[in-house]
Amino acid sequence: xxxxxxxxxxxxxxxxxxxxxxxxxxxxxxxxxxxxxxxxxxxxxxxxxxxxxxxxxxxxxxxxxxxxxxxxxxxxxxxxxxxxxxxxxxxxxxxxxxxxxxxxxxxxxxxxxxxxxxxxxxxxxxxxxxxxxxxxxxxxxxxxxxxxxxxxxxxxxxxxxxxxxxxxxxxxxxxxxxxxxxxxxxxxxxxxxxxxxxxxxxxxxxxxxxxxxxxxxxxxxxxxxxxxxxxxxxxxxxxxxxxxxxxxxxxxxxxxxxxxxxxxxxxxxxxxxxxxxxxxxxxxxxxxxxxxxxxxxxxxxxxxxxxxxxxxxxxxxxxxxxxxxxxxxxxxxxxxxxxxxxxxxxxxxxxxxxxxxxxxxxxxxxxxxxxxxxxxxxxxxxxxxxxxxxxxxxxxxxxxxxxxxxxxxxxxxxxxxx
Amino acid sequence: xxxxxxxxxxxxxxxxxxxxxxxxxxxxxxxxxxxxxxxxxxxxxxxxxxxxxxxxxxxxxxxxxxxxxxxxxxxxxxxxxxxxxxxxxxxxxxxxxxxxxxxxxxxxxxxxxxxxxxxxxxxxxxxxxxxxxxxxxxxxxxxxxxxxxxxxxxxxxxxxxxxxxxxxxxxxxxxxxxxxxxxxxxxxxxxxxxxxxxxxxxxxxxxxxxxxxxxxxxxxxxxxxxxxxxxxxxxxxxxxxxxxxxxxxxxxxxxxxxxxxxxxxxxxxxxxxxxxxxxxxxxxxxxxxxxxxxxxxxxxxxxxxxxxxxxxxxxxxxxxxxxxxxxxxxxxxxxxxxxxxxxxxxxxxxxxxxxxxxxxxxxxxxxxxxxxxxxxxxxxxxxxxxxxxxxxxxxxxxxxxxxxxxxxxxxxxxxxxx
Numbered sequence: 001x002x003x004x005x006x007x008x009x010x011x012x013x014x015x016x017x018x019x020x021x022x023x024x025x026x027x028x029x030x031x032x033x034x035x036x037x038x039x040x041x042x043x044x045x046x047x048x049x050x051x052x053x054x055x056x057x058x059x060x061x062x063x064x065x066x067x068x069x070x071x072x073x074x075x076x077x078x079x080x081x082x083x084x085x086x087x088x089x090x091x092x093x094x095x096x097x098x099x100x101x102x103x104x105x106x107x108x109x110x111x112x113x114x115x116x117x118x119x120x121x122x123x124x125x126x127x128x129x130x131x132x133x134x135x136x137x138x139x140x141x142x143x144x145x146x147x148x149x150x151x152x153x154x155x156x157x158x159x160x161x162x163x164x165x166x167x168x169x170x171x172x173x174x175x176x177x178x179x180x181x182x183x184x185x186x187x188x189x190x191x192x193x194x195x196x197x198x199x200x201x202x203x204x205x206x207x208x209x210x211x212x213x214x215x216x217x218x219x220x221x222x223x224x225x226x227x228x229x230x231x232x233x234x235x236x237x238x239x240x241x242x243x244x245x246x247x248x249x250x251x252x253x254x255x256x257x258x259x260x261x262x263x264x265x266x267x268x269x270x271x272x273x274x275x276x277x278x279x280x281x282x283x284x285x286x287x288x289x290x291x292x293x294x295x296x297x298x299x300x301x302x303x304x305x306x307x308x309x310x311x312x313x314x315x316x317x318x319x320x321x322x323x324x325x326x327x328x329x330x331x332x333x334x335x336x337x338x339x340x341x342x343x344x345x346x347x348x349x350x351x352x353x354x355x356x357x358x359x360x361x362x363x364x365x366x367x368x369x370x371x372x373x374x375x376x377x378x379x380x381x382x383x384x385x386x387x388x389x390x391x392x393x394x395x396x397x398x399x400x401x402x403x404x405x406x407x408x409x410x411x412x413x414x415x416x417x418x
Numbered sequence: 419x420x421x422x423x424x425x426x427x428x429x430x431x432x433x434x435x436x437x438x439x440x441x442x443x444x445x446x447x448x449x450x451x452x453x454x455x456x457x458x459x460x461x462x463x464x465x466x467x468x469x470x471x472x473x474x475x476x477x478x479x480x481x482x483x484x485x486x487x488x489x490x491x492x493x494x495x496x497x498x499x500x501x502x503x504x505x506x507x508x509x510x511x512x513x514x515x516x517x518x519x520x521x522x523x524x525x526x527x528x529x530x531x532x533x534x535x536x537x538x539x540x541x542x543x544x545x546x547x548x549x550x551x552x553x554x555x556x557x558x559x560x561x562x563x564x565x566x567x568x569x570x571x572x573x574x575x576x577x578x579x580x581x582x583x584x585x586x587x588x589x590x591x592x593x594x595x596x597x598x599x600x601x602x603x604x605x606x607x608x609x610x611x612x613x614x615x616x617x618x619x620x621x622x623x624x625x626x627x628x629x630x631x632x633x634x635x636x637x638x639x640x641x642x643x644x645x646x647x648x649x650x651x652x653x654x655x656x657x658x659x660x661x662x663x664x665x666x667x668x669x670x671x672x673x674x675x676x677x678x679x680x681x682x683x684x685x686x687x688x689x690x691x692x693x694x695x696x697x698x699x700x701x702x703x704x705x706x707x708x709x710x711x712x713x714x715x716x717x718x719x720x721x722x723x724x725x726x727x728x729x730x731x732x733x734x735x736x737x738x739x740x741x742x743x744x745x746x747x748x749x750x751x752x753x754x755x756x757x758x759x760x761x762x763x764x765x766x767x768x769x770x771x772x773x774x775x776x777x778x779x780x781x782x783x784x785x786x787x788x789x790x791x792x793x794x795x796x797x798x799x800x801x802x803x804x805x806x807x808x809x810x811x812x813x814x815x816x817x818x819x820x821x822x823x824x825x826x827x828x829x830x831x832x833x834x835x836x
Binding site: 019023024102104110115117118166196200201215216219221223239240245246248249250253335353357358359361362363364365366367368369370372373374377378379390391392393395396397405406407408409410411412413414415416417418 | 432437441442450456520522526528535536614618619632633637639641657660663664666667668671753771773776777779780782783784785786787788791792796797798808809810811813814815823824825826827828829830831832833834835836
């Protein structure tokens with residue numbers, strides 16, 4: 001089938017499925033999620049066979065070990081997908097929830113009620129487990145989803161999709177509630193991004209290059225984050241033991257993720273005591289440190305940091321360190337170099353904390369906590385489909401509610417406007 | 419000044435102003451709004467002088483009487499702008515409101531707090547009063563706004579902008595919180611729509627052509643509605659007296675606005691009684707009726723409706739009439755021809771009402787009320803900046819809250835993630 005015809009089919013199937021999903025019962029959605037989970041565990045052998053073919057082709061194509069690892073559907077990852085779907089089944093259904101209800105003086109009763117968004121396109125890279133995670137969240141929130149994974153994982157994704165589709169049918173829901181782009185032709189993505197009116201939202205997940213290309217082309221609203229350049233600011237009045245623990249956690253606990261710290265800002269009044277204290281344990285964790293001139297005056301053997309270092313999302317055991325003279329300077333640094341993802345202050349000074357919280361314009365702003373908590377699960381959403389640094393629709397971690405829209409339901413007894 | 423330089427100045431001024439506005443006090447914002455209102459009334463003479471120049475040029479250019487009327491800043495319209503600003507001053511400030519607060523088992527306190535969106539670009543056509551209305555709502559919600567009105571009204575808009583700017587400065591707020599594109603060069607709009615990262619939201623208001631052009635070009639999120647093809651469905655079990663009153667109100671009370679009815683759907687079981695009843699009073703209001711074959715079998719002298727009539731937003735005293743055999747057919751008609759704006763059912767049958775409300779995918783769905791109520795003021799928002807038929811961020815009438823985003827504020831006592 002040519003790409004145009006394939007995408008047209010995906011779109012019309014998705015629009016039709018989304019109409020049925022909008023009024024699907026919570027019970028049937030949960031049943032589908034449970035059946036999906038069972039199906040993935042029961043079908044592990046077939047999944048791993050398909051995955052072996054992807055892995056062989058990936059090795060042939062010279063993928064790095066890190067990419068091959070991300071691509072692998074181990075027993076543990078398959079169980080992880082199944083568990084994830086069961087978690088989503090247990091979460092409250094956002095659809096139908098009344099967000100706000102008013103009765104007007106003329107007797108009209110007006111409810112703002114959560115409804116699904118409609119058709120969501122999800123574009124991601126090589127991890128095939130995203131296929132099940134995204135499908136589960138979109139289904140529970142009543143949205144039809146069109147999934148476009150990395151070309152390296154197409155066979156694995158097709159195998160996962162087959163299991164999910166069977167579960168949907170068995171639960172009495174439309175098979176096309178979850179669809180997969182079956183071609184690696186890039187034109188398919190362009191066609192989906194041009195389908196304004198039939199696709200309601202695009203969520204890209206992956207490297208900054210992928211996401212910029214999606215934003216550049218899309219006629220459909222996109223929610224995304226480009227990168228996470230997260231800061232910890234150790235204030236003049238920080239508890240230095242706490243600051244040390246947060247610094248180490250934010251940098252080292254999982255350096256490859258978007259909520260890991262990339263730049264440490266230290267107030268000049270604390271630097272002489274804090275830097276000599278925090279550098280040795282960071283080095284023990286094999287962190288490479290790149291400091292500003294003032295930091296290097298205190299810890300002479302730091303590498304020199306350039307302007308590029310302050311913009312960098314290392315996703316690695318590298319840390320930029322800069323000394324600032326005030327809360328204002330810290331806020332200005334974050335405004336200039338940050339990515340609006342997650343930034344933390346460590347301080348015992350309530351006025352400094354309040355100012356930081358009010359003026360740092362990021363999706364998550366933290367006081368005396370590690371940036372690593374910026375996560376849908378940690379915020380009590382149960383699961384997340386991604387993190388947004390946009391300010392439209394959803395900001396920060398996006399759970400089920402953030403995958404909904406609303407409508408106004410107005411009930412009267414014949415009122416007319418005068 | 420060339421267009422590039424002018425737009426660059428607007429953008430950097432707006433970003434700077436938005437940072438200051440994000441933490442501006444409610445008192446200072448309200449004071450600015452009151453001063454703006456006073457300034458418009460006191461400056462009426464200067465406004466009307468500028469407006470006279472626009473009107474003379476418009477007459478020269480052959481603008482229609484309707485366009486000249488919309489362009490005119492009468493005493494009443496100037497008072498209307500001032501009153502509108504005072505209404506906004508009296509509305510609660512949405513900024514800082516906690517939307518949701520949770521305490522997690524690890525002791526983290528997480529608040530989702532409303533914050534301004536940042537920089538908003540508003541693009542509209544000839545009515546200069548939109549300049550003050552939009553500026554007031556953006557200011558109260560803490561956003562910097564860049565206004566781009568119709569080229570016919572540039573002198574009027576500049577005069578209004580000068581008064582608003584003076585009020586901002588007098589209230590101690592940044593002059594550039596409200597800016598106006600001072601050139602009629604269309605390239606200015608293209609530059610603003612490309613300014614992803616500095617402009618956070620674009621709101622176009624005007625004809626479908628203007629709005630489609632904005633969506634086509636914009637790299638920035640756009641919230642809009644293309645048109646309002648609103649339906650009233652008179653069900654088999656409608657109270658026909660109520661149905662008549664709602665039909666007349668929805669079509670005739672103000673036919674030129676987006677929430678006026680464009681197509682009347684009548685259940686076949688009610689048609690033989692309802693059509694002969696409703697046609698005479700509609701004709702008394704000079705409404706031209708275009709019916710389907712079945713309707714013409716009941717009222718023979720109706721014009722014949724084509725498929726185009728069902729898609730049409732007449733904004734005029736014209737009404738398409740179609741007979742359907744069931745609630746399902748009514749819902750299908752609305753799904754196919756509607757614009758997702760506002761649709762109403764008239765019925766005494768609670769099951770039919772529930773089904774209509776659940777399955778009609780429109781921003782506002784009404785039971786036994788006129789579509790004309792679809793309006794921010796009527797919904798208790800106090801004022802609206804526009805109506806959205808999008809499903810992302812805001813749907814239906816948009817008031818102050820819909821002009822905000824949120825951030826997560828996380829407070830701990832040194833928590834780290836394990």
